[in-house]
Structures are given as structure tokens and as C-alpha cells.
Amino acid sequence: MNFTAVSIAMAPEHLLLAGIVALLILDVVSGRARAALPLAVAFVAAAAIAAAWLGFTGWTGAPFPGQFVLTPPAAFAKAIMLALAVPVILFSKDDFGEGEFYPLVLSSLYGVCLLASAESFLTLFLGIELMSIPVYVLVLLGYRRPESAEAALKYLVLSGTASASFLMGASLMYGSTGSLGLASFGTALSSPDLLARTAVVMVVAAFFLKAAIVPFHGWAPDAYEAASVPSTAYMAVLVKAGVLVAAARVFGTAHVAEPLVGLLAILPLVSIVWGNLTAMRQPGLRRMIAYSSIAHAGYLFFAFLGDGPGRFQAVVFYLAAYGVMNVLAFAALPSNPVDVERDKLENLKGLSHTHPFAALLIGIAMLSLAGIPPFPGFIAKFLIFKNVMAAGYTTWAVLGLVGSYIGIYFYLRVIQFMYMSPAAAATGRAPSRGIAMGASLLCLAGSIVIALLPALFLDRL
Amino acid sequence: MADSTILSLVLYLPVAGMLAIAAFPPGRDGLVRTFTLAVMVAQFLLSILLYVHFDPAVPGLQAATRLPWIPSWGVAYIIGLDGYNILLVLLTTFLGPLVTAGAFSAITKQVKLFYAMVFLIQFAMLGTFVAQDLFLFYLFWEAMLIPMFLIIGIWGGERRIYATVKFFLYTAFGSIMMLAAVIYLVWSLWSTTGITSFAFADLYKARLPLDAQQWLLAAFALSFAIKVPMVPFHTWLPDAHVEAPTAGSVILAGVLLKMGTYGFMKLGFPLFPDATQLATPFLAILSVVSIVYGACLALVQTDIKKIIAYSSISHLGYVMLGLLSVDLLGIQGAIVQMVSHGLVAAGLFLMVGMIYERCHTRELAAYGGLAKVLPVYSVFFLILTLASVGLPTTSGFTGEFLVLMGAFNAAWRHTAGIPVWVAGVAVSGVVLGALYMLWFAQRFLFGAERVPHGPVVDLNLREKSILAILLVAVFWLGLFPDSAMKRTELAAREYQELVSAPRTPLATKLTGSLPAEAAR
Numbered sequence: 001m002n003f004t005a006v007s008i009a010m011a012p013e014h015l016l017l018a019g020i021v022a023l024l025i026l027d028v029v030s031g032r033a034r035a036a037l038p039l040a041v042a043f044v045a046a047a048a049i050a051a052a053w054l055g056f057t058g059w060t061g062a063p064f065p066g067q068f069v070l071t072p073p074a075a076f077a078k079a080i081m082l083a084l085a086v087p088v089i090l091f092s093k094d095d096f097g098e099g100e101f102y103p104l105v106l107s108s109l110y111g112v113c114l115l116a117s118a119e120s121f122l123t124l125f126l127g128i129e130l131m132s133i134p135v136y137v138l139v140l141l142g143y144r145r146p147e148s149a150e151a152a153l154k155y156l157v158l159s160g161t162a163s164a165s166f167l168m169g170a171s172l173m174y175g176s177t178g179s180l181g182l183a184s185f186g187t188a189l190s191s192p193d194l195l196a197r198t199a200v201v202m203v204v205a206a207f208f209l210k211a212a213i214v215p216f217h218g219w220a221p222d223a224y225e226a227a228s229v230p231s232t233a234y235m236a237v238l239v240k241a242g243v244l245v246a247a248a249r250v251f252g253t254a255h256v257a258e259p260l261v262g263l264l265a266i267l268p269l270v271s272i273v274w275g276n277l278t279a280m281r282q283p284g285l286r287r288m289i290a291y292s293s294i295a296h297a298g299y300l301f302f303a304f305l306g307d308g309p310g311r312f313q314a315v316v317f318y319l320a321a322y323g324v325m326n327v328l329a330f331a332a333l334p335s336n337p338v339d340v341e342r343d344k345l346e347n348l349k350g351l352s353h354t355h356p357f358a359a360l361l362i363g364i365a366m367l368s369l370a371g372i373p374p375f376p377g378f379i380a381k382f383l384i385f386k387n388v389m390a391a392g393y394t395t396w397a398v399l400g401l402v403g404s405y406i407g408i409y410f411y412l413r414v415i416q417f418m419y420m421s422p423a424a425a426a427t428g429r430a431p432s433r434g435i436a437m438g439a440s441l442l443c444l445a446g447s448i449v450i451a452l453l454p455a456l457f458l459d460r461l
Numbered sequence: 462m463a464d465s466t467i468l469s470l471v472l473y474l475p476v477a478g479m480l481a482i483a484a485f486p487p488g489r490d491g492l493v494r495t496f497t498l499a500v501m502v503a504q505f506l507l508s509i510l511l512y513v514h515f516d517p518a519v520p521g522l523q524a525a526t527r528l529p530w531i532p533s534w535g536v537a538y539i540i541g542l543d544g545y546n547i548l549l550v551l552l553t554t555f556l557g558p559l560v561t562a563g564a565f566s567a568i569t570k571q572v573k574l575f576y577a578m579v580f581l582i583q584f585a586m587l588g589t590f591v592a593q594d595l596f597l598f599y600l601f602w603e604a605m606l607i608p609m610f611l612i613i614g615i616w617g618g619e620r621r622i623y624a625t626v627k628f629f630l631y632t633a634f635g636s637i638m639m640l641a642a643v644i645y646l647v648w649s650l651w652s653t654t655g656i657t658s659f660a661f662a663d664l665y666k667a668r669l670p671l672d673a674q675q676w677l678l679a680a681f682a683l684s685f686a687i688k689v690p691m692v693p694f695h696t697w698l699p700d701a702h703v704e705a706p707t708a709g710s711v712i713l714a715g716v717l718l719k720m721g722t723y724g725f726m727k728l729g730f731p732l733f734p735d736a737t738q739l740a741t742p743f744l745a746i747l748s749v750v751s752i753v754y755g756a757c758l759a760l761v762q763t764d765i766k767k768i769i770a771y772s773s774i775s776h777l778g779y780v781m782l783g784l785l786s787v788d789l790l791g792i793q794g795a796i797v798q799m800v801s802h803g804l805v806a807a808g809l810f811l812m813v814g815m816i817y818e819r820c821h822t823r824e825l826a827a828y829g830g831l832a833k834v835l836p837v838y839s840v841f842f843l844i845l846t847l848a849s850v851g852l853p854t855t856s857g858f859t860g861e862f863l864v865l866m867g868a869f870n871a872a873w874r875h876t877a878g879i880p881v882w883v884a885g886v887a888v889s890g891v892v893l894g895a896l897y898m899l900w901f902a903q904r905f906l907f908g909a910e911r912v913p914h915g916p917v918v919d920l921n922l923r924e925k926s927i928l929a930i931l932l933v934a935v936f937w938l939g940l941f942p943d944s945a946m947k948r949t950e951l952a953a954r955e956y957q958e959l960v961s962a963p964r965t966p967l968a969t970k971l972t973g974s975l976p977a978e979a980a981r
Contacts, residue, residue, distance in 0.1 A: 352574075372633075373603040382644070386534075389644045398641045405637045412610070412629060420614040420622055455531045 005063040009070040011054065012047040012078055016110045019043025023103045040089050040102035044109065048082035051075050051113075055460060062119070066181060069119045073461050077116045077316045080457075081241050083446070084323040085109055087439035088237065091331040092230035094433055100141060104134040105234065112242040118249055121170040121180045128166065128210070131242045132159050138231040139223050145340070151219075151226030158219040162209035169202030186254030197259075203250065204263065210243040211297040212290075214271040221282075224290035228339065232286050233330040236293045237323040244300050248315045253308030264304050265396045271298035272403035280410040284343040285333065288410060289326065292369060295407055296322055299384055302400050306387025313461040314383050320457060321376035321450055322369070328443035329365035331436050332358045348414065350423025359418040361440050368447065370411035371404055376450035383458075464514050464524035467507055468542060471554065472587050474504045475580040482577050490572040494565055497576040501557040501583075508554040515547050517947045520955065521662075522593060531596075535647070535657030539593040544952025545727050546590040548796055548945055549719060552803045553586050555934060556715045559927050563811050564708040567818055568616055575616060579708065582608035586716050590723065595643055595659040598728075603636055605717065609709065616706040624697075624704035631697040635684030642680035646732070649673060664732055665959060674736035681729040682744075688721030689777050692751045702770035703823075707814025710766065714773050715807035719799045722780045726795070730784060731959035738960075741878035745785050749886050752778035756893035760900070765816075765823045768901055769809045772849065775890060776802045782887055783864035787877045787960050791867015792953040793946050798860025800945070801848075801938055805857055808845045808931045812838070815924055819917040825901070830910035835919045839906045841928045846902045848935050850895045856938035861891060876961075 007014070022043070023036055055075035062069040085105065092101055111130030118124040136159070139152040170180065176196040177184040185203065188196035205216070212220035224232045256264060275295030282288040296318075303314040334355055336342035352359040368375030381404065388397040450457065478500040485493055515523060525541030542550065560579060568575045585608065588601035606629055613625035643659075650667040651657050658664070669677070687694040698718075702710050730737045755775030762768045776798065783795030815838070816831075817823055832839040848855035851862070868884040871877040920928070938945060 352571075367607060372607065373600040378600075378603070382640070385641070386644050386648070389641075390648050394641075394645060397644070401637050401641050405634055408633050409626070409630065412626060415610075416614060416622060416626070419611060420625075455533065458531065458533055 002063065005061050009054070009059060009061050009063045010068070011050040012075075012082065013110055013113050015043055015047040015050055016106050016113065019047075020103050020106045020110070023106065027103075036102050037089070037093055040106060041086060043106065044082055044085050044089060047109075047113075048079050048086065051079035051082060055079060064123075065119075067120050067123045068114075068117050070117055073312055073316070074116045076457075076460050077245055077312075078113050080316060080320045081112055081116070081238060081245070081323075082109060084237055084241070084320070084327060085234075087327050087331055087442045088230055088233050090439035090442070091233075091433075091436040093435050094335050095228045095230050096141070101138070101230070104137055104141070108132075108134040108138075108234070109238070112238055112245075115242050115246040115249065118246065119182055121173065121182065124182070124246055124249065125163070125166065125170065127242070128246060129163065131239060132163075132210075135231075135235060135239055138234065139227045141228070141231065145226070147222070148226040151222040155219045155223040158209060158216075162206045162216075165202045165209065166206035169199045169206060172196075172199035172202065175199075182250055182252060185250050186252055189254050189260065190257055200260065201263070204260075207243060207247045207250075208267060208301075211240060211247070211300070212271075212294050213267050213297050213301065214274045214294065215267075217271065217275070217294045220294060221287050221290040224293075225284060225286045225343070227286075229286070229330050229333060229342070232289070233327055236289055236330075237319075237326050240293060240297065240300075241319040241323060244297075244315050244319060247301075247304070248312045251304055251308075251311060253311070255308060256304060261305065261393070264301060265393070268298035268301035269396070269399055269403060271295060271301075272400060273406060276403065276407035276410070279407065280413070282410075283345060285329075285345055285348075285414075286343050288345065288414075289329070292407065292410075293326070295403070296369075299381060299400065299404065302388055302396070303384045305393050305396060306384070306391050310383075310387045310390075313458060314380075314387050316461050317383055317454075317457055318380040321380035321447070324443050324446045324450065325365045325368040325375075325377055328440055328447065329362050329369075331440040331443060332361035332365070334358055335433065335436070345414065345417055348417045349421040351418040353423050357437075358440075361444060363415045363418060364444070364447070366411040366414045370408045372408070374451055376447050376454075379451065379454050464511060465526045465541075467511055467514075468524040468540065468591065469526060471504055471507050471511065471550075472540065472584065472591060474500055474507075475584040475587075479577045479580040479584075482573055482580070485573060487573070490569075493572050493576055494561070497579065498558055498561045500580075501554075501561050504583075505554040505558055508551055511542060512547060512551050512948075515542060515948055517544075517950065520951045525593070534596070534659075535651075536596040536659050537594050538597060539660055540588075540591040540597070541593050542591065544949045545723070545796075545956075547948050548800050549590050549716075549723060549803075550587060552719075552800050553583065553590065553716050556711065556803065556807055557583050559807065559811070559931060560708050560711050560715075562923060562927050563711065563814065564706070565923065567707055567814060571615060575612070575708075578608040578612050579712075582612070582712060586712075586720070589720060593661050595647070595661065595664060595728075597659075598661075599636075599640065599643060602639075602720070602724075603633075605720070606632055606636075609713070609717065612709040612712075613701060613705045617704040617709065619704070620700070621704045624700040627697050628701040631687055631694070632684075635687040635694075638680040639684035642677045645673075646677055661727070667732070669733070671735050671739075674733040675739070678729060678733040678736040678740060681724070681732070682740075685721040685724040685729055686747075688724065689718060689751075689781065690721065690774060691747050691778070691781065692754050692774065695751070695755075695774050698774065699767050699770045702773075702810075703764060703766050707810060707817070710810040710814070711807045714769070714810055715803045718773060718777060719780075719803060722777060722784065722795070722799055725781065726784050726792075726956060731956060734960050738878060741785050742880060742883075745782060745879045745883050748778045748781035748785065749883050749890075750778075751775065751781070752887055752890035753893065756890055756897060760893070760897040763825050765813050765825050765828075765901075765905070766810070768825070768897065769806060769813065772894070772898065773802065773806050775894060776806070776849075778890065779861055779864045779887070782868050782879075782884075784956075785877060786864075786867040786871040786879060787957055788867035788871045789950075789953055789957060790863045791871065792956055793949050794860055794863025794865075794867055796949045796953070797856065797938065797942060797945065798864055801856035801860040801935070804931060804935050804938070805845055805848045805855075808841075808928060808935070809849065811927060811931075812842050812845065815920065820913040822913050825904060827913045828905050828911055829908045830906070831912070832906045833910055834912055834917065837919045837925065841920070841925075841932070842906060843902060844932060845928075845935075846898050848939075850898050851891060854936065854939045856935045856942075859939055859942045865891075 114127030209216040279291035368377035371381040522541035528538040530538045585605040592598040759771035780795045783791040851857040872881040872884040
């Protein structure tokens, strides 16, 4: 263990840890937590900058060999995910005046960062749990209705099942290959051994559960709906990002062989179709986004059909484009004193008259999530399907694209409500807060950069 | 100023205009209108400069800009003018000011948003025409949907939401199929030649096996045929036209429908020549069915807008027939017919809008004897009707005549696989066209005097100027087609070469095993 390596390579993690400590001290020392928000934003932004700096300088090394490794693409992945967390924290101000939100988010982010660098199943498990446990609390923290408790419990139980499945898979893997390193997954993939096969399936099932792939998706709509808007955004963007980055780490550049191709293609395809179909019928934005994120998890797992080297790039780029748009949609959502009312799609009717700027931003986010050019979502989807087709799975790619077509309608419906319907009856919509506006402008700037200069990201991932 | 700079200026002026409009204070609708008109006129004048500078003797791209964009994918930003798009660019910029001026009195709510959307669609349409890279083309192609979706959905008629969602979903389905084909095409180019490129010029070099060509042509053709629209993919068009505001109909008929035929001409047929040769009889029959079926449907409509909408289907069938003939006259005729239809249909939709603003109905049965009440209106309407029918000296004649010449030439000499009877039936479309348009004009303008909603005033100066300018273009193309045809000739020859040149299809089928770099 090398001290300089540990201190430099883990700089983003250290900054997050320092942030957590500082926030906890602040909470104890001063009763009023007004400084918590700027403090949290400052530490997360600093961690993102540190990660980006590590990426730009091309820092490569393993402070804990075999457990934690840093490569420039991993550093950029961390930078992107931390940067996505900044607007989420910014617009949480309306919902979480109190201080508990920030340390929870920061510790969850610590887990997300660990995942991007994990080199063994142990570190990976640590990262997954560190990321998930604060989120159970986050769901409950938005406790506004009785369903919140139920949803948090549901999420806890199912997510626990996923962890158990993951641990079981990892131990079988150890039994089969004699190693806990992530490279053993690649060995197990191509092994004819039944033990190794079972291990692979259990690990993949765990990822499917955590990422809410049909038929393991039941928890997502309830949890997304029960949580308050910033927590939903956090779950939809960063938890999903963490899980997918972890999956990309596990799969590495290993070639996916035939029997597993079916598993990796069919369930995500069903997710795309089912998520998109079910999203059409949702009355609330959060439930709609939940089903939409089930479909997006489907596209993301399609990336694993592609050849090894392009996989990590495709996943992280997609997460960046998808994340920035989801955060944008949530940040631009007008606040409302009644949480249930804020969520209703009906209440978005006529938004273009009352809040033209918010309507424009939500509209852009919806078109991008639908994958309509020239928005970033299209470029990300293009990359994934390009890789799938280049790997020779033309039929799966075409089916996936057709599945994505089904999704266009419900995104358009939101735009239709905002622009083509007469204004809804007075629902007590409050004007957008300046800070939420700032968060959405941040996302807008990010999405413009992704759309105009995708090469900036692609060359570095 | 270099031509490439002028082209970029023409392309990006609408974007600048849109951003400027956003900064206008609310409530200054008059200012927004004048400003939009000024920008559109400036854009048109600049594009005239491009037209004049365009050298008909130089093959390939002119006024081109090439910049790397996503190098690792082989995506480049390439725009430029050639014989394929020069006339269509001019058509788009020419219709821009007319659309703007035509909407002055019709659009009274959310004026800022409306003109922003008109700018946006102008940008996307021009971009689609000038893009010379498939990725860029696809971006612009899809981007056209969004402003049109809003234009129909916000300012449309009663069933506007149904119509606009139908329009969007129909076109998007074709686009998804095209996207799959685009990805496959570029990847096969890479795996056969080692070039990673989306540039049209490189893609023409791809030599694909016939079965791959057939699938790809089917995917591209579906997307383009929906846009044209060809029977049986046309059902979105009447709904979209009827519900759209006048400006929306004018843009739709004037430029948007040409995207489909332009796509066939620039991409669909030249990229997959072997499959095209196989599919020609089938596509030719579909074109003729579009011509005749569109005309028959136009004959029985009771809604004025629907008559013109169905006549568009019929007229664009000629364009397809001309392209399929792979005959020099036929191809050039197809291009002229595209422009001619753009002018005439735009004019007719503008005139329907003008009468609708006065009488608030589009039921043909409610009208009669307008010639006595609105003499100026009737004169303009009659001239446009005759242009639509294809009266010699108007642009409609040049287009249809050349297309039919080309089709017969190809059919007699068996050069393109068009059966003679198909070319023969296409001629009957001319007769049917005369029948429905003249019958329409007769019921509309002559006979017993019926004017819904009381006494109306004739055209004002703004409306007269719009129509007069439009007619100048119609007659210019009818009387002096030479200047335009000179500029399209080399492109037509290139198209001929690309489509008819025998290519040796690859013996080996493409396989899925690629080195790792392909995925990146």
C-alpha cells in the first residue's frame, strides 16, 4: 500500500468522506443547518473536479491492488456521476430544509465512486451496499403519505434479495474459479462448469433486480412514487448509474457467449417494451419516470451485447445523457405545497402559459429521453445500438429500436399536456425557486455540451 | 464572402432569428412578425446569391464546409450544395417569407412561439437538404418532426392532437427503421472497405450483397414512402393537412413532402442500386397507384383542404415515377416537379387559408360563385388551379411532361424495369387531375352565388403580393426551366450512373465477428 497512491487516487472519495464528516459536525454544532446545502454542493463539486482532474492527467494505479484500481475512464465516470449529483442536491432545497438529506446522499455517492473503481467482488459488494442503504432512508425521508413506509420496506426487502443473490453468486464464483477478482467473472462466462454458470446467472439476476429489469421491477414504481422528488431523481439517475457501472466493471471486456446472450437480450427487451407500454397509463410523473427508467435499464443492458472494449464507454455515455435529462425534468418541475398534486401529469396542463421556461426544459428532457435527435439521448442510444449491431446481433438491435419507438408516445403526451391543453384549474403551483432554476440551467448546459460535442466525452471514456 | 460562408449563413440565420425572438418583450406581436419576415427575406436574398454562384459545369459539392465532429465514429459535419439540392434549398428559402407573411392575420395566440417554430423548421428543412453526412442528415431529418408536431398541435383545428400525434408516430416509425438501416449500412461499409464514414460520398462506394441491399432499401424506403407519402402509407397526410394551420399546411405541402422524394433520390436508390433495379416494377406500380388513387380520392372530397391534400399524393407519384425511370429527362422532370408542386400546393393552401379566414368553413358545398364576389381571389385561384393541372407555360407542365417522357422512354427501351402499361396508366393521372381540379374550381368559383358568413372583402395588398410573387416563380419555372435544369443536369447524370451502374455484389456474406475497434 502506497501512501501517495492512496491519497491521490482516492481523492474524490476522500473529499466525499470529508464532506460527510463536516456535515455531521455542522449538524451537531449548529442547530440551524442553513450552511448544509452549500457545504454539500461544494464537497461534491470538489470531488467531481478532482475525479475529472485525475482523468485528464491520465492517473493510473491501484492503491489497493486487487481491490481498488483507478484508470482514466473510471475517473471520468466518477466525474460524470458526481457532476450529475450536484443539480440533484441543489434542487433538493425545497423538499429537505433539514440536514439529514446531505450526509446520506454523500455516503451513497461514496458507494457509487467505489463501484467505478472496484476490482474485486468484495469492494463491489461494499460499494453496492454503501450506495443502497442510505437510499432506503431517503425514500422514507420524504414521508408524506403512508405508502412511503410500505414502498421503502418493499425496496429494502427486494434490494436485500438482490444483495443476497449477488453474494451467493460471488461465493459460487470463488468456489468455481478460486478468485474473488472481477476477472474471474470473465473466466466463469466462458466456462462450461455448471457452478460457474450458476454464479454468472445469480450475479446477473442481482444486477437486474437492482436496475429494475422486468420481471424484477416491481419495487421501482412504488419506491419512485413514494420518495420526494429529489430522492426520486437520485434513485433514477445515480443509483441506476452505480448499478450499471458496477455491471460494466464486472463484465469488463469479456466476450458474452451464446446461452447468456439470450438472457442478456430477452429480459432487457421485455423491459423496454413493458416499461414503455406501462408508462403510457401512468397518471403521475414519478411513476411514469419509473417505468421509463425500467425501459432505459433495458437499453443499458443491451450495451452488454456489444463487444467488450466499447461497453464501458457506451454505458457511461448513456448514463450521462440519460441522467442529465432526468435531473433536468425533475429540477424544472414546478414545486407545489401538496406533494401528490405536484406529481400529477394532469397538473402540467397549460404549463407553457404559466411557466414557459419550465415547460421548455421539461419538453427538451422528454424528447431527449424518447431518443429524438438532436438531443443527447439520441446519440447515446445510437452508440448502444451501433455496438449491438457491430457485434452481429442485428435482429436484437432492430427489436430494441422498435421497442424504443413504443416509448415515444408517452413522452409526447407530456409535451401535449404542457403545450396543447388549456391551463389546468388553479392547483397552487408555486413559482420555481431560483436555486431549482439554477440546477436546471446547469443540466441544460450539460446537455447542450453532450449534444454538440459528444466526442469530448467519447474520446475519454 | 465565400460561398461556403453564405451557405452557413443561410442555414443558421433561422437559428439566430429564433434566439432573437426569444429575447423579444412579450406582447410585441407586430414587431415579432416584421422581424421574422425581415430575416426570412434576407435568407432568401442570400440564397439567390448561392443560386447565381452555383456553377452547373462543376460536378460534386459546391460551397461545402467540412469539419470533423465525432472522429471515432467517422461522423463529420459536411454541408454543401449540389445539383440535387440547389433547387430545393431555393424553394425552401423562397417559401419562408411567404409562409411568414401568410400567417400574419391567422396566428394571433402565442405569436412568439409560433414564429420560433417556423424558424426552427426552416432550419431543420434546410439542414436536411444540405447535409452530406448520413448522421447529420438523420439529425436534421428527425428534428423536423418536433416543430411540426407543435405547429399542428398548438395552432391546429379541432382534432389537432389526434392529427399531430398520428403524424409524429407515423413518421417516427419510418425513422426508427431507417436508423437501424443507417447503423447497419455504416458498419457494413466498415467491414468491407475498412472506412468508417457517414459521408454520402463514401457510402456510395459500399458494395453490399443483394440480400442486405434489399433489407436496407426496404427500411429506407419505408421511412421515405411515409414522408412522400405513397399509397398505402398516406393516411396521416389528410388528417395532418386538415388540422394544421395554413402555415403548417404550406410548409408540409411545400417542402416537407419533398423530403421523402429527395431521400429516395439522394440516398434510397443510389445507395442500393441492385435492390432498386429489382424493386423498380413494384415501386413504379405503387407510384402509379398513388397517382391514380390520390386523384380519385381528391375527386370525391367535400373538404377543400382534403382535395389539395390528396392531389399532393397524386403529384408526388409523378416524382417517384421520374426517379424510377433513371432517364435523364425523367430525373430532371422529377426535380422540377418537386419544386413545381412545392410552389403550386403552397399557393393553393395559402388561398384556402385566405378564404377560411373570411368564411370560417372548408366545406366545398357551402361555397359557390366566388368569381362574382371575389374577382381578384378567383383569378389567382384559377391560375393556380391551371398550374396544378399542368397547363403549358406553368411549372406543373414542365414537371409532368418531362416525367412522362422519361417514363415512356424507359418503358419502351426496357432500361429501368417500368412496364409500358404503368407509364400508360400514369398519363390517365393527368386527365384525372384536370377533372378533379377543374370540377373543384367550377363548383367553388362559378355557379350560384353562395358565400358563408355574409359579405366578404377581396384580397388585401399583403395577400395579393404573396400570391403574385408565387405566380412569378410558377411561370418562371414554366417558361424558362432552362436555368434550373442546367443546374440539375450533372446531378441527374450522377444519379443515373449510381443507380444503373452494374455493381458486383460481394460473394461473401457479412459476418458478426469484428475486431475490437469496430465496437468503439
